[in-house]
Amino acid sequence: MGKKRECELKYKLQNINIKNQFIDKLISLGLLKTFSFLESDFILDTESCQCKINSFLFRIRYETDLSNDVSRIVYTFKIKNKSANIQDNLEIEFDSRSKSYKDLEVVIRELYKITGIRLTERDFLASDMVDIIHHMSLCGFSHCEIMQKKRDHYTNKIVHVEFDSFPNNVGLYMEIEAHSEDDLLSMVSALNLNVIDMEKRNYGQIVLENNNGKCVFDDKIIRLSGHDSVSALEILNMV
Numbered sequence: 001m002g003k004k005r006e007c008e009l010k011y012k013l014q015n016i017n018i019k020n021q022f023i024d025k026l027i028s029l030g031l032l033k034t035f036s037f038l039e040s041d042f043i044l045d046t047e048s049c050q051c052k053i054n055s056f057l058f059r060i061r062y063e064t065d066l067s068n069d070v071s072r073i074v075y076t077f078k079i080k081n082k083s084a085n086i087q088d089n090l091e092i093e094f095d096s097r098s099k100s101y102k103d104l105e106v107v108i109r110e111l112y113k114i115t116g117i118r119l120t121e122r123d124f125l126a127s128d129m130v131d132i133i134h135h136m137s138l139c140g141f142s143h144c145e146i147m148q149k150k151r152d153h154y155t156n157k158i159v160h161v162e163f164d165s166f167p168n169n170v171g172l173y174m175e176i177e178a179h180s181e182d183d184l185l186s187m188v189s190a191l192n193l194n195v196i197d198m199e200k201r202n203y204g205q206i207v208l209e210n211n212n213g214k215c216v217f218d219d220k221i222i223r224l225s226g227h228d229s230v231s232a233l234e235i236l237n238m239v
Contacts, residue, residue, distance in 0.1 A: 003103055007184045008087040010199040013172040019163055022174060026161055029190055031154040036066040040148045040222060040232045044141040050115045055080035062129055062222050077107045087200050128225040134239035145213035146232045159187045167217045170207055
C-alpha cells in the first residue's frame with residue numbers, strides 16, 4: 001500500500017434513487033464496481049487529542065468483504081496537506097499481514113513529534129482488535145472514537161468513487177477520491193457536480209462530531225481470535 005496523496009470531495013445523496021443514477025453514470029464513464037465492504041473505524045488519539053489538534057489521523061480499520069465475509073485489519077495515518085479547496089492528505093496505509101516497515105518508521109516518527117509517544121514496530125504486531133485497542137490505550141492512545149459504514153467501491157484505476165451508508169439515520173454519501181487534484185476535479189465535472197456544492201470535511205467532522213464520537217451498527221461483526229464475534233462498542237467495554 002505505502003504512502004500516497006489522497007484528494008477527496010464528498011456529496012450528500014438524498015435517496016437511493018439518486019445513488020443509482022450516479023452509478024449508471026459511473027458505469028457509462030468506464031468505472032467498475034470492485035467491492036462492497038463493511039468498515040469499522042477506530043480513530044485513536046491521546047486524552048488531550050493531540051492528533052486532532054495537529055490535523056493528524058491515526059485510524060485502525062476492521063474491514064469485512066460483504067461478498068465472502070473475509071476480514072482484515074488496516075492501519076491508516078493521514079497528515080493534512082495545504083489545499084483549502086478539497087480534503088487533501090498525505091496517507092500512509094498498510095494491513096497487519098504485510099506491513100511496509102519503511103513507511104512505519106515515518107509514522108512512528110510523526111506520532112512521536114505530535115504526541116511524545118514513542119511506538120516501535122512491535123507495537124503493531126497484534127492481530128486481535130481487542131488486543132490492539134487495549135495495547136494502544138496502554139501506550140497512551142486512550143481516546144477512541146468509532147465509526148462504521150457500508151461502502152460500495154467503483155474505480156477506473158485513476159479515480160475511486162465510494163457510496164457510503166451510515167447507521168443512525170446519518171444518511172448516504174458519495175465520496176470521490178484521486179491521487180491528484182486535477183483527476184479529482186475532472187471526475188466531479190464528469191458527474192455534472194459543482195465543487196461549491198460538495199462537502200470538504202472528513203467523515204469525522206460530518207458524522208462523529210454529531211454522534212458523540214460513536215456511529216455504529218448493532219451487528220456483532222468483528223471476529224476475535226477466539227472465533228467469537230462482537231460489536232464495535234463491545235470492544236471498548238473489553239479494554
